Amino acid sequence: MTVWQLILHLFNFVLPALAMALLMPWAGRWVMGVGGRRRQHMLWHFLVGVGVLTLGLVLQGNDGTMATYAALVLAAATLEWVLLRAWTQRNNS
Template sequence: MGPLALLNHALNFMAPAAAVAAVLVVCARLGGAKSGSLGAWRQFAVVFVVGLVVLAGGLVLWGRDGKMLTYAALVVAAATCQWSLSRGWKG
């Protein structure tokens, strides 16, 4: 596998985490959620990293990426992370 193919695979692996993080941060901002102590880019970065960890865990657990259960875990973990960053428990 050449370097361009490897880069393509890495970007395609990270794309779902980036998309979910971007949608969550934008929806939280538009929905009027409190931003907490982090700005939008830092929130995106934290949720993105949590998503990557979940995707990597799914890859290690099942030996391949793209499983629907991994994507469901990605959504739950990213939403929980965004909720905690937005201090959702405060109402």
Template sequence: MDLSDLLDHLLNFVAPAAFMALVLVFAGRYLGGRRAGGPRWWAQLVLVFAAGVAVLAAGLAVFGRDGMMATYAALVVVCGTVQWLAMRGWRR
């Protein structure tokens, strides 16, 4: 596998986490507004993306292959929870 193939595989591996992070952060900003004391949008994006990549890596380690529906379900739950925590959702 050459460098371009490796880069292609890595980008395709993290693409679901990147998509979830973008959707959650910008939907949260639109629907929830900016909370006082909460992190900026780019910090939320980094937090949600990092949590998503960690879930995808854990799913790869547990199941031995990428693309399991259980991994994607865990991705949605974990990314949503991280975004809720970042926006201080318990204060509503």
């Protein structure tokens, strides 16, 4: 494996976490109606996402399984809920 292939392989490994990191703060604002520090949230989402993908790789022996992607989505949604402190918001309906 050449260095270029290694770089591409690692980029493709973290790409789902990067996509979730870029989209979740915007989705959280849209769903919850609350803004936050988007850059800081993106960083947290990226770190947690890479951790979930790495854990899925270690536990299952290969990357890209649907269980790992489902865990990534659940972890990202839960993290956004925690970062926005959604449990403290009142429902005005």
